[in-house]
Amino acid sequence: MDDDQLDAEDKRNILRQVAAYRDLCDQVRSGAKGSLFFGGLMLVLWWQLFPDRDKFAVFGLVYLGLACLEFGAGLMNRFFPSAEGVLADGVVLILFGGFNLVRHYLIWEAGGKPHVLLSLLSAYWVYTGVQGVRGYFTLRKLFTHRPSAAHIRWFNELLEEVRTGNPETDPDALDLPTVPRVKAKLLGDTALVLAGTEVVVAAREHFDLIPAPPRPSDDRPRALVAINGYEFGECVLSRENGQNYTNWKAGK
Numbered sequence: 001m002d003d004d005q006l007d008a009e010d011k012r013n014i015l016r017q018v019a020a021y022r023d024l025c026d027q028v029r030s031g032a033k034g035s036l037f038f039g040g041l042m043l044v045l046w047w048q049l050f051p052d053r054d055k056f057a058v059f060g061l062v063y064l065g066l067a068c069l070e071f072g073a074g075l076m077n078r079f080f081p082s083a084e085g086v087l088a089d090g091v092v093l094i095l096f097g098g099f100n101l102v103r104h105y106l107i108w109e110a111g112g113k114p115h116v117l118l119s120l121l122s123a124y125w126v127y128t129g130v131q132g133v134r135g136y137f138t139l140r141k142l143f144t145h146r147p148s149a150a151h152i153r154w155f156n157e158l159l160e161e162v163r164t165g166n167p168e169t170d171p172d173a174l175d176l177p178t179v180p181r182v183k184a185k186l187l188g189d190t191a192l193v194l195a196g197t198e199v200v201v202a203a204r205e206h207f208d209l210i211p212a213p214p215r216p217s218d219d220r221p222r223a224l225v226a227i228n229g230y231e232f233g234e235c236v237l238s239r240e241n242g243q244n245y246t247n248w249k250a251g252k
Contacts, residue, residue, distance in 0.1 A: 008189050012201050015192065018147045018155045019199045021083075024139065025152065028081040035074030035089060042067035042096065059103060066096045083139045083146070090132025097125030161185055162194050167240035172248075174241050176209075178225050178233040186248040195232055202227050209237060209245050 046055070046063045054060045070092045077085035100122035104114035147155075162185045165173030174184040180196030184207070191207045193200040209223040212234045221242065225232040 008203070012190050012203060015155075015190070015201045017143065017145065018151050019201065021143055021147045022152050022155055023199075024083060024143075025081040028077045028083075028085040031085075031089070032074045032078035032081070035070055035077060035092075039067050039070035039074055042070055062099060066092065066099060070096070083136060083143060086132055086139060087136040090129045090134075090136060093125045093129030093132065095129075097122040097127075097129060101126070158185065158192060159194065159199070162192055167238065167244050171244050174244055176223075176225055176232075176235050176237075176241060178235045180232075182225055182227075182232050182235075186244065189251075191227075191248075193227060195227070200227055204249065209242075 042063070046060065046067055050060045050063065055064075073085065073088040073092055076088065100118060104119045104122070107114045162173075162183050165175065165183060165185055167173045167175050172186045174182070174186065174191075176182040176184075178195075180198075182193060182195050184191045184193045189204045191200075191202045191204065193202060193207075206228050208226045210226060212222040212224050214220065214222055218236075221237045222234050223237040223242075224234050
């Protein structure tokens with residue numbers, strides 16, 4: 001493989017990294033609703049389960065602090081999503097679950113009757129939190145060169161060009177009526193593709209429109225869409241799509 005090919009593949013890998021990190025941020029942002037709800041639940045538990053005399057004692061203040069921390073994590077994930085949002089959620093779950101376990105242990109040691117269901121939930125929260133923290137360190141390995149917010153904004157603008165691209169007016173656009181619909185922006189030797197909601201980055205040699213036989217009741221040209229070794233189904237191939245694809249494959 002020559003240097004030009006290496007450079008092109010490096011560019012595609014950067015696009016894939018940005019796409020993957022964008023998806024992660026979207027997942028973190030989506031999970032923020034759960035964090036805000038859980039923070040509210042923690043506040044309700046603090047208000048309902050703690051006697052008035054204990055609400056602002058040590059245990060009550062710790063509980064209240066954890067509820068506020070969960071709210072803060074939810075707000076951060078909603079407005080500034082990042083891989084650190086996964087870590088924040090995990091740490092809060094560990095602290096909250098561990099705090100409940102300690103509290104119920106002290107109740108049991110004092111001869112009281114701890115809440116069994118809440119104790120089980122607390123153990124589950126600790127487990128889930130540990131998994132979240134482990135997941136964060138995995139993400140750090142995956143995203144050693146993390147895209148910036150500016151990169152994500154640029155990529156979103158590029159995806160908007162893919163969504164709105166019209167092959168009749170844009171020679172670098174494809175709009176293929178497969179199920180799900182495949183839309184693409186042809187960027188030199190790279191195609192940025194939206195297959196439904198899935199983002200795909202493909203090299204020119206890995207994007208093919210394979211001629212398919214016409215149907216008996218429809219003599220319009222058809223093609224099988226194959227990208228990165230996966231088939232996305234057949235579709236009618238319009239003149240504009242066919243011309244744009246042919247010119248792109250020829251390097252025009």
